[in-house]
Amino acid sequence: MDSKPFVDAPGTGRPPLPVKIVIAGGFGVGKTTAVSQISEIPVLTTEAPITEIAADIDRTGQVPSKTTTTVALDFGCITIDEEVKLYLFGTPGQDRFGFMWRDLTEGALGGLVIVDSRRLDDGYPAVDYFEKTGLPFVVAVNLFDGFLSHNLEDVRWALAVSDDIPIVTFDARDRGSVRDALLAVLQRSLARVS
């Protein structure tokens, strides 16, 4: 006999469909701030283990050594309607690891790469991964104190993202601004499936 759930959501036969958007970017670019501005629950954080494959061949042999480290994963959610629940996952991400990008991005509607225009290279790993896997994404330049260190075309050039990838500026502390950045991501998601 099949196991029966202990409870069902009151009044509904159908569980909500979870959908997600991944918010990636380097350390201190405003990911937690952005998720907390728009989440209806206080942001939750969990540690996710990652396996790093060391780039250098270590002294003891020819095999690249593997080490395990952890990275904090923030998440929040927004109830869209009775049937759809949007999860936002924020991660610093990193290049050179196996587990987490895949686990986070599989099935995602899209990605938002937050960059600080003074430290653009922190955005590379996410941009590379999203391009490679074909995940629709948008680059959001967080305007710390309203200051943009480069114009957006320079940002595009520096990140080497193609012309069809939107680059927007936003303020992670402003809910409307975070919402608009997420809407830009969803327009990309829509463009891909329709």
Place this chain on the structure above:
Amino acid sequence: MPTDPPPSWEPLGPRPYVAGHRGVDVPTPAAASDPQVSGVRPYLITGGRARPIDSTLHVETQVLTTWDGRAALDTLTYEHRDIVALCVRPSAVAEVAAHLRLHLGVARVLVADLVATGYLVIRQPEVGAHQQVQIIERVIRGLKAIR
């Protein structure tokens, strides 16, 4: 098991600000790099029916305690017990990890165990690939309503 060779980790374009490129070949999932795979998973499961645990337990996947799990509560050990108690209300795998202060990977394995023993079920509505556009449009409408 995907048998395709993993795509390489080369950036698609030059990243002029990078001193040297950081790439090392890292396997990316065949599914995730397959352009046919939709944003909303097309194969959805109800009641934890026969699918490999690994492909269904995403960080956002909701799980729920069963009557069996409820009945077994007193016999379970700490983490298993905590998870079964927590999931009396449906919870996402990531929520389980955060509430119980478990590493995400650990939570995922424990949840998978409990699904395998029938104490939890994966709670996932049936959604067809053809519904993706509508789902994205709903999310857009929902977000636009946020002020």
